[in-house]
Amino acid sequence: xxxxxxxxxxxxxxxxxxxxxxxxxxxxxxxxxxVRVSAISVxxxxxxxxxxxxxxxxxxxILGWDAVGEVIAIGDEVSAxxxxxxxWYAGDVTRDGTNAEYHLVDERIVGKAPxxxxxxxxxxxxxxxxxxxxxxxxxxxxKEASENEAEQERLLIVGAAGGVGSIMVQxxxxxxxxxxxxxxxxxxxxxxxxxxxxDHVINHSKSFSEELKRIGxxxxxxxxxxxxxxxxxxxxxxxxxxxxxxxxxxxxASMLDVIKLKLKSISLHWELMFTRSMFQTDDMGKQGDMLNxxxxxxxxxxxxxxxxxxxxxxxxxxxxxxxxxxxxxxxIGKIVLEGFS
Numbered sequence: 560x561x562x563x564x565x566x567x568x569x570x571x572x573x574x575x576x577x578x579x580x581x582x583x584x585x586x587x588x589x590x591x592x593x594v595r596v597s598a599i600s601v602x603x604x605x606x607x608x609x610x611x612x613x614x615x616x617x618x619x620x621i622l623g624w625d626a627v628g629e630v631i632a633i634g635d636e637v638s639a640x641x642x643x644x645x646x647w648y649a650g651d652v653t654r655d656g657t658n659a660e661y662h663l664v665d666e667r668i669v670g671k672a673p674x675x676x677x678x679x680x681x682x683x684x685x686x687x688x689x690x691x692x693x694x695x696x697x698x699x700x701x702k703e704a705s706e707n708e709a710e711q712e713r714l715l716i717v718g719a720a721g722g723v724g725s726i727m728v729q730x731x732x733x734x735x736x737x738x739x740x741x742x743x744x745x746x747x748x749x750x751x752x753x754x755x756x757x758d759h760v761i762n763h764s765k766s767f768s769e770e771l772k773r774i775g776x777x778x779x780x781x782x783x784x785x786x787x788x789x790x791x792x793x794x795x796x797x798x799x800x801x802x803x804x805x806x807x808x809x810x811x812a813s814m815l816d817v818i819k820l821k822l823k824s825i826s827l828h829w830e831l832m833f834t835r836s837m838f839q840t841d842d843m844g845k846q847g848d849m850l851n852x853x854x855x856x857x858x859x860x861x862x863x864x865x866x867x868x869x870x871x872x873x874x875x876x877x878x879x880x881x882x883x884x885x886x887x888x889x890x891i892g893k894i895v896l897e898g899f900s
Contacts, residue, residue, distance in 0.1 A: 560584045561899045562659035563875050564619035568610055571882045576609065577875045580619055584661045586632070591663045592640055593632035598682035598897040599657045599873060600625040600866075601881040602722060607810075608652070609882065622878075623657035624650030625893075626664075627672050627681045637666050639847070647672040647850060649686035651836040658873060660899055667843045668836050670850025673857040680864040683893035684726060687865065688853045689846050690808065690832045691727035695735070698806045698828035699781045704736050712737040713776060717763055717795070718785035720748035722893045723808065725755060725865035727783065730853075732756035733861050740771075740779065751891055755863075767794045782806065786888070789813045799825050806830055867892025872900040 562582050569576040587593040605622045614620035630644040640646065648669040650657055672681050695701050701712055714731055718724050719741025731739045733756070741752040742763035749760045761770035771777065778800040784791055789811035796819050799805060805820065806828040817827060835843045856862040868884075870877045873896045881894045 560660040561873075562619070562621055563623075563873065563878050564614075564621045564658070565609065566614060566619060568613045571606070571609075571879055571886060574879075577622075577878050577882070579875045582619070582621075582659065585655075585663045587634040587637075587663060589634040589636045590665045590667060591634040592630050592637060592646065592666050592669060594626065594628040594646060594662050594664060595631050596626050596628040596657055596660060596662050596873075598627045598678040598895060599623050600682045600684075600686075600722075600893045600895045601878065601885055602686050602893075603885055604652070604686075605656075606882045606885050621655040621658050623659075624652070625682050625684075625686045626650065626657035626662060627678045628662070631661075633666075639666050640669065645672045646670065647681050647685050647854075649689050649832060649846070649850075652833040653837055658878065665836065665843075666847070668846040670847050670854055673854040675858045675860075676864055679869055679895045679897045680866050682895050682897070683722075683864050683866040684853065684857075685850060686832060687722045687726045687893065688730070689849050690723050690830060691730050692849045692853075693832060694723075694727065694783050694806050694808070694828075694830045695731060698830050699783065699804045701731070701735050701737055701781060703734055712781060713740065713779040713800075714738065714781045714783065715740045715742070715767075715779040715795075715798075716757075716783045716785065717742045717791055718787070719743060719752045719757065719760070720891050721785060722865060723785050725751070725867075725892050726862070727785075728752060728755040728757050729862050729865075730856075732758075733856060737781070738776070740774070740776070748891060763791065767791075767798050771798055779803065783808075785809065789815065792816070793819065796820060796823075796825065799823060801825075804828060865892045866895050868894050870894055870896050872896060872898050874900060
């Protein structure tokens, strides 16, 4: 089968950082589905793993986690899917990735793909939607709209125009009664976030406290910091309400001074979407449930794709371009690739 991989961690400008290869087609066993991959998207984790994790001597590492495709074979313990099902999923960081014609994935982290989206449109969503839902409800503990009888929650999403932010804004607006505030620093990003359903957008390159005052908000009860947490940490602590919650997904370049959270009894939460599959947790199947819920929201017209750019077929040249743009930190929405030439 065709695939894109690498043998050593290299700068993305090096033509050998990602290369086109041929590999044997894998076989499904146990809870695994064998999926013929139709479309994928590229996430910041792809670039992070490429730069940090080299494969064993004489082998290739295959990146990629988001995928949409068709089930062509199932393991002997599979119960929820059958051959011919159109599925979507966010994968498992401990296994070979989706930058391949055929891919093995555990059925428990797989959902039925939304019928109303094309393969490319759907591929933009799985990893970011699971991350966003885990952030909103498992980590930050926001109340769903039907449950929220308490004081109004105020959610600040830092870096709201990116992949996770783009779907998190929509899910928060649809599923909670919280006031949703996104951050951006460019006019096109601000428009994108407002179009997705945010109540307000503020500029994260300016003072958070001054920007909140500008929109008539004194503080926020919940913060989801999606990038540059080390740069934003102290000013964010200043605007979080007492007993508020702070969550992050990135890897800060410098140590966070968490003692600053004590005075306000602010809780700190780290989100990694791969934790459930990595440790085979008892609630691993919750991710499949999340994907099915998101598919229902999409097919009902409540959530839209976060596809930002389509880079063509799945090949080394196009994936290097995607990694380069992801590393620039300026992409809006998700970068998607589709089919093998």
